[in-house]
Amino acid sequence: MADTPALELRSVHQVYGFGASATHALDDVHLTVPAGRFVSLIGPSGCGKSTLLRLVAGLEEPDAGVVRVHGVPPQQACAAKMIGLVPQSPALLPWLSVLRNVTLPQKINKGAGRRRERIVADTGPSAAPSVSDMRELLVKAGLGEAVHKLPAQLSGGMRQRAAIVRAFGLRPDVLVMDEPFSALDEFTRESLQDQLLDLWDELRTTVLFVTHSVSEAVRLSDTVVVMAPRPGRIVDTIEIDLPRPRNERLFRERRFHAYEDLVRDRLRRAWHGAAA
Numbered sequence: 001m002a003d004t005p006a007l008e009l010r011s012v013h014q015v016y017g018f019g020a021s022a023t024h025a026l027d028d029v030h031l032t033v034p035a036g037r038f039v040s041l042i043g044p045s046g047c048g049k050s051t052l053l054r055l056v057a058g059l060e061e062p063d064a065g066v067v068r069v070h071g072v073p074p075q076q077a078c079a080a081k082m083i084g085l086v087p088q089s090p091a092l093l094p095w096l097s098v099l100r101n102v103t104l105p106q107k108i109n110k111g112a113g114r115r116r117e118r119i120v121a122d123t124g125p126s127a128a129p130s131v132s133d134m135r136e137l138l139v140k141a142g143l144g145e146a147v148h149k150l151p152a153q154l155s156g157g158m159r160q161r162a163a164i165v166r167a168f169g170l171r172p173d174v175l176v177m178d179e180p181f182s183a184l185d186e187f188t189r190e191s192l193q194d195q196l197l198d199l200w201d202e203l204r205t206t207v208l209f210v211t212h213s214v215s216e217a218v219r220l221s222d223t224v225v226v227m228a229p230r231p232g233r234i235v236d237t238i239e240i241d242l243p244r245p246r247n248e249r250l251f252r253e254r255r256f257h258a259y260e261d262l263v264r265d266r267l268r269r270a271w272h273g274a275a276a
């Protein structure tokens with residue numbers, strides 16, 4: 001089981017609509033992600049990033065091809081609560097406080113732990129965090145004042161942070177995040193990147209992360225996957241060979257910027273391909 005990749009997509013196709021108006025959201029996508037890797041998807045709008053995430057999270061079935069999460073179909077991995085999803089827009093329950101929103105998944109998922117242990121033997125520290133752990137995580141995410149507020153009383157960025165904390169709280173084996181930081185100001189964004197990296201360091205969760213920010217992708221990732229649209233496909237896979245922890249000092253280093261230039265260059269080609 002140890003060699004089974006955390007994520008595997010083989011010859012995946014996803015088409016929306018029919019005939020001349022069909023959209024080829026994903027065309028022959030192959031991707032293998034070993035357990036514990038941090039992988040970012042980057043590419044022009046409409047190249048299939050969210051579609052790929054939905055397939056991995058078991059929200060949709062591919063029209064063709066195979067998707068596996070730790071060797072099992074995504075729906076099975078979902079039932080075992082192995083997958084944590086932070087969607088492009090946060091979905092919090094409007095009638096529950098922030099604290100109750102983030103602690104709810106552990107309360108309703110008690111049976112999932114056993115199913116999960118059967119699929120992944122070495123899940124690491126998977127004990128569900130307590131309410132006080134979750135409160136601490138909320139404080140770290142800058143939501144200390146907001147724990148008893150309702151989602152409607154929060155700003156968009158605060159809601160997004162609550163959704164991120166909730167996903168972390170499940171201690172998933174695979175964390176799937178769709179542009180989680182895009183609505184945040186630069187400093188909040190950097191601080192959440194720090195927290196995400198700290199948590200990832202501790203939990204060694206496999207992360208699949210969508211972003212439009214080149215520097216965010218380079219800073220966070222072991223691997224940056226560049227996608228292009230029409231049809232949606234993977235055009236490049238870049239390994240980011242930079243030491244960790246990736247803190248502020250790294251931002252001043254030449255090799256960090258060299259990777260940014262490389263990803264930007266590949267992205268530019270994907271854009272030109274898209275415009276052609």
Ligand SMILES: Nc1ncnc2c1ncn2[C@@H]1O[C@H](COP(=O)(O)OP(=O)(O)OP(=O)(O)O)[C@@H](O)[C@H]1O
Pocket residue numbers: 016017023024025043044045046047048049050051052232
């Ligand atoms: N449910 C759907 N029905 C029809 N077309 C869809 C559906 N979902 C996605 N598409 C189309 O599939 C393509 C890929 O969409 P997707 O949302 O995966 O792109 P994306 O890379 O996440 O874009 P963005 O960066 O704007 O979020 C787009 O052309 C989109 O219009």
Ligand SMILES: [Mg+2]
Pocket residue numbers: 049050051088178
């Ligand atoms: Mg998207």
